Amino acid sequence: MKVNTSLWKETDHIVLAVSTGVDSMCLLHRLLFELPHTYRKLTCLHVNHGLRQASQEEEQFIKDYCAQYSISCYIKHLDLSDLVAQGKSIQADARYKRYEWFDIMMHDLEADVLVTAHHLNDQLETIFYRVFTGRSTRNSLGIADTAWRHNYKICRPLLDTFKDNIRAYQQSHHVPYYEDHSNHDNKYTRNDIRNRILPMIDNNVDLDSTQLLKLKSWHDNQLRLTHQRVECFINANIHKDSLGYFQCNRDEFNALDEISKMVLLDKLIEDIQLDKTFSEKNYQQWFEQISSQLAQFEITLSEKWIIQIAYDKFILMAKNKKPVLDEQIITHADTYRFGSYRITISSDLAMQHFPLTIRTRRNGDKFKLNGRNGHKKVSRLLIDYKIDNDARAQMPLVEDQQHNIIAIGDLYIAEAYDKYIKINKLEMNDE
Secondary structure (H helix, E strand, O other): OOOOHHHOOOOOEEEEEOOOOHHHHHHHHHHHHOOHHHOOEEEEEEEEOOOOOOHHHHHHHHHHHHHHOOOEEEEEEOOOHHHHHOOOOOHHHHHHHHHHHHHHHHHHOOOOEEEOOOEHHHHHHHHHHHHHOOOOOOOOOOOOOEEEEOOEEEEOOEOOOOHHHHHHHHHHHOOOOOOOHHHHOOOOHHHHHHHHHHHHHHOOOOOOOOHHHHHHHHHHHHHHHHHHHHHHHHHHHOEEOOOOOEEEEHHHHHOOOHHHHHHHHHHHHHHOOOOOOOOHHHHHHHHHHHOOOOOEEEEEOOOOEEEEEEOOEEEEEEOOOOOOOOOEEEOOOOEEEEOOEEEEEOOOOOHHHOOEEEEOOOOOOEEEOOOOOOEEEHHHHHHHOOOOHHHHHHOOEEEOOOOOEEEEOOOEEOHHHOOOEEEEEOOHHHO
């Protein structure tokens, strides 16, 4: 039974997650009797899920086994009764709660490495499961032999070892263990793959389930290359401002292939530390919207974060609506601040033109065209310049005494006031 001890150091305190099944008990036996020189200290963790009659018996068994060989052993009881009563699948919740406890224990024990007994058959089962459930696009196709979680390392030293080799070791060394009979219930998808589908494949002389390992190698290499391309895209095309907003050209985003878009969003969402994941179905719906002809819309990620599409811009930003700016009455020449704009009124403007009013736009606002007859709606001007909704709400309009609009942000100034009014949009560092 091959155990890859190169995954940890001789000075490491290793912690084995032991279920009392044949895999973890054989690994414990080998670590204890044949490989003690490969680590500094060995500790065991056992989770009692409380779902089977044998659970209490198994807990006592591992306590006694560890006590016999002077190994520290810690037990965690999980209460999953509510989920069971509701008829829901408990596998994901049980795993989450296990690792939540592992996190605490690894910290409290000041341990270096968490060791699990996943083996080669588990690897093949995982590859098959991820391929046929469509869960391979953004993740490795199988199980990694090492991974980092918080401040400790997870190692899986049996990933090159078949289950048959583990059973042979058990028989040769008479290793005690408990059989979890729920592993034979094919109503669970993974059990069905393990017990029925993969054996049927291997019983066909023209098929070999280990070919899945080649698929994993190719897939993981392609995923690595995709991550490299996305990093290059981020460095070349994504602008991050001082507020932590991410912005790029909408067409450049749409030009990416679908997997690259998913990886890109995963990276950006990780960067803003949004503790939430989105399905491929979510992403595909968003991609359809982003590639559509809609000029402006928002995609809600959470209560605090959105993706905003504004004409040719793709922006991942905080959902903080800026306050409505108060109307200002201007009675003399000076320089004024209105939101992110600086408005300068020249002293050459005759006093008879005052007071002027600075405000934000309203429905139905119109202004007189320069050099020709007629008026134009302010909303139409903002569309022509592809001004997004947030910017529209903050843009200053200047009115004369007769409530005629004589200036619109840095887009328009009535020709009669061209020499007297200057409006500048402030850059981030000017603010």
